[in-house]
Amino acid sequence: MEGSAQEKTIGILKEKYEDQILHIDTPYDFLTVSLKAEKIIEIIQHLYHHPEGKFQYLTTLCGIHYPDLQQIAVMYQVHSLTTNNRVRLKVFLPEANPVVPTLTTVFSAANWLERETYDYFGVIFQGHPNLKRILNVDDMIIFPMRKEYPLEDQTREDKNDSMFGRE
Amino acid sequence: MQDNQPATDALIKPEEKQYSYLNLGPAHPATHGIFQNVLKMDGEIIIDSEPTVGYIHRAFEKLAERRPFYQITPITDRLNYCSSPINNMGWHMTVEKLLGIEIPKRVQYMRVIIMELARLADHIICNTIIGQDTGATTGFLYLFQMRERIYEIYEEICGARLTTNIGRIGGLERDFSPKCWDKINKFVADFPAKFTEFSNLLERNRIFMDRTINCGPITAERALNYSFSGPNLRAAGVDYDVRAMNPYSSYEEFDFIIPVGTNGDTYDRFMVRQEEMWQSLSIIKQAIEKIKKEPAGVYSAKVPEYCLPPKEEVYNDMEALIYHFKIVMGETEVPKGEVYHCVEGGNGELGFYLISDGGRTPFRLQFRRPCFIYYQAYPEMIRGSMLSDAVITMSSMNVIAGELDA
Numbered sequence: 001m002e003g004s005a006q007e008k009t010i011g012i013l014k015e016k017y018e019d020q021i022l023h024i025d026t027p028y029d030f031l032t033v034s035l036k037a038e039k040i041i042e043i044i045q046h047l048y049h050h051p052e053g054k055f056q057y058l059t060t061l062c063g064i065h066y067p068d069l070q071q072i073a074v075m076y077q078v079h080s081l082t083t084n085n086r087v088r089l090k091v092f093l094p095e096a097n098p099v100v101p102t103l104t105t106v107f108s109a110a111n112w113l114e115r116e117t118y119d120y121f122g123v124i125f126q127g128h129p130n131l132k133r134i135l136n137v138d139d140m141i142i143f144p145m146r147k148e149y150p151l152e153d154q155t156r157e158d159k160n161d162s163m164f165g166r167e
Numbered sequence: 168m169q170d171n172q173p174a175t176d177a178l179i180k181p182e183e184k185q186y187s188y189l190n191l192g193p194a195h196p197a198t199h200g201i202f203q204n205v206l207k208m209d210g211e212i213i214i215d216s217e218p219t220v221g222y223i224h225r226a227f228e229k230l231a232e233r234r235p236f237y238q239i240t241p242i243t244d245r246l247n248y249c250s251s252p253i254n255n256m257g258w259h260m261t262v263e264k265l266l267g268i269e270i271p272k273r274v275q276y277m278r279v280i281i282m283e284l285a286r287l288a289d290h291i292i293c294n295t296i297i298g299q300d301t302g303a304t305t306g307f308l309y310l311f312q313m314r315e316r317i318y319e320i321y322e323e324i325c326g327a328r329l330t331t332n333i334g335r336i337g338g339l340e341r342d343f344s345p346k347c348w349d350k351i352n353k354f355v356a357d358f359p360a361k362f363t364e365f366s367n368l369l370e371r372n373r374i375f376m377d378r379t380i381n382c383g384p385i386t387a388e389r390a391l392n393y394s395f396s397g398p399n400l401r402a403a404g405v406d407y408d409v410r411a412m413n414p415y416s417s418y419e420e421f422d423f424i425i426p427v428g429t430n431g432d433t434y435d436r437f438m439v440r441q442e443e444m445w446q447s448l449s450i451i452k453q454a455i456e457k458i459k460k461e462p463a464g465v466y467s468a469k470v471p472e473y474c475l476p477p478k479e480e481v482y483n484d485m486e487a488l489i490y491h492f493k494i495v496m497g498e499t500e501v502p503k504g505e506v507y508h509c510v511e512g513g514n515g516e517l518g519f520y521l522i523s524d525g526g527r528t529p530f531r532l533q534f535r536r537p538c539f540i541y542y543q544a545y546p547e548m549i550r551g552s553m554l555s556d557a558v559i560t561m562s563s564m565n566v567i568a569g570e571l572d573a
Contacts, residue, residue: 027504059518060518060540062533081391081405084412107392109392109393116539135221145229
């Protein structure tokens with residue numbers, strides 16, 4: 001995305017939600033905006049309906065765990081197929097209680113992506129029609145993509161390490 | 168599809184009506200993978216369905232957080248295993264974007280050849296299997312010969328067939344051998360005849376058309392709302408193709424058409440893939456011509472710190488040995504940053520969202536898997552249709568279990 005197009009997108013955001021913006025950055029020429037969590041759905045709706053924005057395609061949505069900040073970020077990446085601009089929006093939620101409203105009211109595609117994010121990070125998407133685990137088993141008690149969980153499942157008792165040449 | 172309104176019997180009150188439940192999958196030949204669909208049926212008509220995924224979940228995103236960059240390539244093989252080279256290339260390009268490596272033109276064209284061959288292989292599987300599911304086995308056997316030839320080309324390039332691990336960060340691991348070029352040229356020469364034979368069997372076949380037209384349709388609006396991409400979105404009439412919209416690997420220099428459908432039904436999806444195969448073939452031909460004009464023998468960018476040196480050099484040259492050691496031990500410096508890179512995979516926009524904190528492994532890596540995103544529209548697409556239509560709708564969507572579950 002070119003610089004002018006990025007400024008235009010920032011302008012669209014600032015039109016109504018200037019007080020919600022925490023940080024604007026363009027790593028590798030990709031507009032990334034950190035926002036406060038309360039009004040994130042309104043902001044995405046604003047981008048969706050804005051006549052010059054038309055960000056009407058949800059490319060992806062995922063969680064990111066920052067153990068040092070004790071925060072979990074939810075990243076939304078929306079794409080405007082009319083102007084071919086992409087923007088990445090991030091909200092930061094407290095690790096202890098990550099709650100954010102659901103995006104399924106705007107994009108049907110958000111349904112499974114949010115379930116996956118819940119499954120991996122335990123982010124609660126308020127108002128989601130069917131918020132349950134999607135890839136992992138239902139009776140899993142941890143949120144495995146959080147950084148405190150090492151690659152091998154420490155809660156398993158059926159694996160005898162000595163059989164694998166380890167103590 | 169025409170008279171699929173649920174039969175209403177005047178004697179049965181709606182609240183007394185009972186539905187039957189049917190498990191389609193998890194292991195069933197008609198589902199092409201391990202997916203379960205619990206179908207709520209009224210006779211043979213589907214009232215609702217509840218898909219369950221995750222049977223081959225392998226935690227790739229977690230695995231990727233413990234592996235050096237070059238060891239993530241074999242993981243990407245296993246996403247969409249029908250076109251693993253595209254996944255490999257997409258991952259290499261993501262890392263190259265992060266590292267800021269400039270790739271020589273010749274290598275880019277070689278990659279285009281590999282990626283388009285992979286797209287052909289992917290679409291061959293999808294389209295022949297639509298034929299198979301509608302009862303036409305012949306076409307399946309005709310074209311699988313050509314897919315076998317593509318796999319032989321992979322073998323010449325990298326030694327593997329299905330999970331290819333083609334290429335390295337910075338380019339390819341070796342130049343195409345003369346035998347490989349022979350095979351590519353022979354493939355390009357032989358493919359049209361075989362493919363025409365297949366097209367004649369199905370494209371205007373009355374039985375096939377009656378079976379697939381209006382089967383599992385989706386409107387452009389719903390498809391966009393569900394973030395469809397690739398042939399399935401184009402079949403609904405939206406001309407979004409990453410190769411044209413955000414060109415990578417010099418796709419902007421190639422001349423190709425993006426076919427679009429109108430109804431988004433099984434027949435349109437089939438036809439879009441058919442036309443894309445002709446376009447892929449044309450791109451391969453163009454790339455072969457372009458390579459002839461580039462300096463011969465270049466198969467990688469000059470980035471010894473990221474690209475494993477040839478074995479003879481490792482044994483005889485100190486610097487090469489140092490680089491080899493550093494790469495294998497994962498001690499190369501990478502910048503901090505966030506990158507998103509997408510390529511047009513066999514099924515749509517395959518994206519890699521990579522966050523690097525400067526360490527030897529990614530801090531976070533997310534795969535945007537097109538299948539995972541569009542498969543959630545499946546219940547909506549088969550609602551009100553017959554069970555047998557559900558089967559061919561699934562095969563025409565080309566749902567790949569590896570990409571679905573990651």
